[in-house]
Amino acid sequence: MKKALSFEIKTRLNGTLARTGVIQTPHGEIKTPAYIAGGTNATVKAMTPEQIRSTGAQAVLA
Numbered sequence: 001m002k003k004a005l006s007f008e009i010k011t012r013l014n015g016t017l018a019r020t021g022v023i024q025t026p027h028g029e030i031k032t033p034a035y036i037a038g039g040t041n042a043t044v045k046a047m048t049p050e051q052i053r054s055t056g057a058q059a060v061l062a
Contacts, residue, residue, distance in 0.1 A: 003024075004026060005023060005024065005025055006024045007021055007022070007032075008021055008022050009021045019032075020032060025059075030058045031058065034057075034058045035056060035058065036057055036058065036059045036060070036061055037055055037057040037059070037061065038061045038062075039060065039062040044060055044062040045062065
């Protein structure tokens with residue numbers, strides 16, 4: 001059975017906890033660090049798909 005989510009670290013910054021990586025989801029991949037739009041109080045629901053895409057978000061949490 002395939003995992004729903006996985007995370008792979010791509011690079012690390014020596015001497016810190018900083019890292020970049022990729023989250024694999026059933027809908028595609030999210031490169032981290034990432035801007036993810038969070039919709040509360042219907043803010044995302046009031047936007048068109050084109051408006052959401054224009055934010056540059058790799059994912060939307062609604």
